[in-house]
Amino acid sequence: MKNRLKVLRAERDWNQQDLADALGVSRQSVNAIETGKYDPSLPLAFRIADVFALPIEAIFLRD
């Protein structure tokens, strides 16, 4: 699944560790999601949406 995590993170001037800390996950997890190696679970996707204050469909896009 494609996502806009890297763009959204850059807009806020956050590095991967900043986002990982906000989500309570490892930097490796953020990297894996950003690069499309891993699709997050629904609870984690909701946490990501909460952190960016956006709906899930504005972050994760259909292939």
Place this chain on the structure above:
Amino acid sequence: MHPLFRDPAYNRYLKRFIPASVVYAGAIVLASMLIPDHAKASPLTIGIALLPGLACTAMIWAMARLLVEMEDEYLRLIEIKKALIATGFALGVAATWGLLELYTDVPKLPVFLIFPIWCFGLAVGQIWIKVRDK
């Protein structure tokens, strides 16, 4: 530092795994000292010989609890993939060597080595995942 080490579940894992591995090593030494080679099975010899097996089972339980308790879902997935690769590796070695034993006169593979072979499979899994993700 590997991110897994920062997970509180990993500290709990160490608190379970290290004592179990110490008991395992001690029980192996104890059994080797107390039980002569080719001793007959008796309640005493079986009782002593069971100790390292039970400690080994405790180590496996500690590893299973780590998978259950890890909070980072991506790191947990990586550990589960490693365990699956290790399982396939150990089954493959056991099946292949078992057939070699059946049809040729190669030395017998002691069954207690399956767990160390499985642990070696974890390292194989780690390398495979690292290479694939590069």
